[in-house]
Structures are given as C-alpha cells and as structure tokens.
Amino acid sequence: QVQLVESGGGLVQAGGSLRLSCAASGRTISRSAMGWFRQAPGQEREFVAAIGWNGITTLYADSVKGRFTISRDNAKNTVYLQMNSLKVEDTAVYFCGGRRYDSSGVTPNESEYDHWGQGTQVTVSS
Numbered sequence: 001q002v003q004l005v006e007s008g009g010g011l012v013q014a015g016g017s018l019r020l021s022c023a024a025s026g027r028t029i030s031r032s033a034m035g036w037f038r039q040a041p042g043q044e045r046e047f048v049a050a051i052g053w054n055g056i057t058t059l060y061a062d063s064v065k066g067r068f069t070i071s072r073d074n075a076k077n078t079v080y081l082q083m084n085s086l087k088v089e090d091t092a093v094y095f096c097g098g099r100r101y102d103s104s105g106v107t108p109n110e111s112e113y114d115h116w117g118q119g120t121q122v123t124v125s126s
Contacts (some may be wrong), residue, residue: 001027001115002024002025002026002027002029002032002098002115003024003025003026003043003115004022004023004024004096004097004115004116004117005022005023005117005118006020006022006072006094006095006096006117006118006120007020007021007023007120008020008021008120009093009094009120009121009122009123010121010122010123010125011122011123011124012122012124012125013088013103013124013125013126014086014087014088014114014124014125014126015035015084015085016056016124017082017083017084017085017086018083018086018122019080019081019082019083020036020081020083020094020096020120020122021078021079021080022034022036022078022080022081022096022117023037023076023078023080024053024077024078025078025079025099026048027073027076027101028074028079029058029074029077029079029081029098030074030104031053031101031102031104032053032054032098032099032100032101032102032104033045033051033052033098033099033103033105033106033107034046034050034051034052034070034072034079034097034098035048035049035050035051035070035098035099035106035107035108035113036049036050036070036081036094036095036096036097037055037093037094037095037110037113038078038090038093038094038095038099038122039092039093039119040089040091040092040093040095043092044111045095045096045110046061046111047061047108047109048060048061048064048068048081048094049061049064049068049069049070049081050106050107050108051070051071051072051106051120052104052106053074053104054080054104055071055072055074057105057106058070058106059106059107060087061108063089064083064090067083067084067085067086068081068082068083068084069081069082069084074124077092077106079096081094083122085125086122087124088116088124088125088126090122090124091122091123091124092121092122093119093120093121093122094102094119094121094122095116095117095119096116096117097110097113097115097116097117098113098114098115098116099112099113099114100114100115100116
C-alpha cells in the first residue's frame with residue numbers, strides 16, 4: 001500500500017509561486033503515473049496535471065497550462081508541482097493521486113487513481 005503526503009502549500013499573493021511536493025512511502029511509485037488534483041470550497045475535485053512513470057509524458061488542465069509544471073524524482077519517490085503566476089482562482093486544497101503499480105499511463109480521470117494524500121491548502125490572495 002502506498003502512502004502519499006503532500007507538502008508545500010501556503011498563502012501567496014497573486015502572481016507568486018509555490019512548489020508542492022508529494023512524498024510516497026510503502027512502495028516505489030517509479031512504475032506508476034501520478035497526478036495532482038485540486039478542490040476549491042463548494043466545488044468538486046478537478047484534475048490539474050499528471051505525469052507518466054518516466055517523467056516524459058505529461059498532461060495539464062487548460063486552466064494551468066503554461067503556468068504549472070509537474071515533475072518527479074523516482075530516486076526520491078517524490079512528485080512535484082511547480083506553480084507560477086498564481087491566480088486567486090487557483091485557491092484550493094491540492095491532492096496528490098497515484099495510480100496502481102505498473103499503471104504508467106497519464107489520465108485526467110480521478111477514478112483511475114488508487115491512492116490519495118490528505119491534501120495541502122493553497123491560498124492565493126489578490
């Protein structure tokens with residue numbers, strides 16, 4: 001079983017940057033696609049970005065394309081989300097999701113992720 005722990009959230013002004021981390025334990029995630037999702041108050045959880053097992057294939061929601069970058073370090077069993085040019089509408093709890101072992105394809109579908117972290121709050125002020 002994989003445990004995922006997100007960190008790096010906080011309060012930032014619009015236009016600023018944050019880097020989120022998702023540290024995995026329990027087993028390696030090197031053969032699993034990973035993703036970031038977010039949930040704003042009163043809204044459903046939505047896809048943000050995903051990355052394939054080797055870090056080459058990535059997928060982004062249109063709302064973050066060109067501003068956010070997903071990456072991974074398999075040696076550290078960690079996935080990152082670099083968020084630049086943050087907007088007030090990026091305010092949400094950000095969750096890291098992991099697909100099961102050997103599921104290496106990127107997908108924006110929440111139902112295809114088997115493991116989830118507890119989330120980290122990102123608040124962007126105007």
